[in-house]
Amino acid sequence: MATWECKSLCKRYGKVQALDNVSFSIEPGRVVGLLGPNGSGKTTLIKLANGLLTPTGGELLINGQKPGKATRALVSYLPDRPCLPEWMSAEKLLNMFSDFYADFQQDKAREMLEKLGIDPKQKIKQMSKGTREKVQLILVMSRKAELYLLDEPIGGVDPATRDYILETIIRNYNPSASVVISTHLIADVEQVLDDVIFINHGQIVLKSSVDDIREQQGKSVDAYFREVFRC
Amino acid sequence: MEWTFSADLPIYSQLVAQIKLAIVSGVYLPGERLAPVRELAMDAGVNPNTMQRALQELEREGMVYTQRTSGRFVTEDTKVIESAKKLLAEREIKSFLAQMTRLGYPKEEIVSLLKASIEEEKNNGDMGM
Known part of the structure; x- marks a missing residue:
């Protein structure tokens, strides 16, 4: 059974057609890049998968x-902007996540905080933007979920942290779980992806494996993306 | 191990080439046990499925083999390693010759240039460089 499947999915905001007849499926054990220009429908798609929007x-x-109560236990979601309670410390957040999610591995989260040099006692409001993003990502990646939906996970962090995040995704790899990464920083994530989905104006333009694109086009996915979406 | 990837080739085939190079150049010794797929993938910074595919390809070519319970090993058959090495050398030479021909050098001149270059390197070596 597919981890995530869309059948003729549509989403309209008033007159704006954000998603138009989107169909695809993502099998277990795949790391998939959801790639598209700004405003192409990436975040809408991810929010629909989380039940934050209705089709x-x-x-x-x-x-x-x-999407509903049962799927929320399976999906670990990184929103496109941090939304952590400002008055809480990282420590308190770990406890909260342990209460909320049965699959939360607190020891793993602590290890990652330490590795990234984040003081668990520090309050979110005292943290820089990049550090907040790191904390949010640690929370998300410390769950043992079936589907990780990461909306722009590497946008706001420095290159060393970026490497650490990608390494974490690889280390976490589990043949029964899938990871979807939405980003426009393709060159950075290309090596960790199995497949890519190109989306534009709310429609799927292409779904292919990374190595098929490289084989058939003789160029990286990044270069191919620039060609397909030339302004 | 240092891994580098170019943009114009599939990642799995670049992994195949780099692991093969490590085997023929003795970074991995015959019969040596390879790290698990996930560790190799992390080291190279690539997707574990891609690393798995590369190892399967190397297995198909007889460069590595899997033992059901204990993991993946470099072949102990030095003949296989030698012939892979020879193949790589031939490919390098072919591309070198093609480049030199494109630059306009006739074959004999390429040989003398190559000899001179090797001599020079030897002398530099003697001077402790």
């Missing part, structure tokens, strides 16, 4: 179920 038409299934 205008079509169907979206996580492990065969419609």
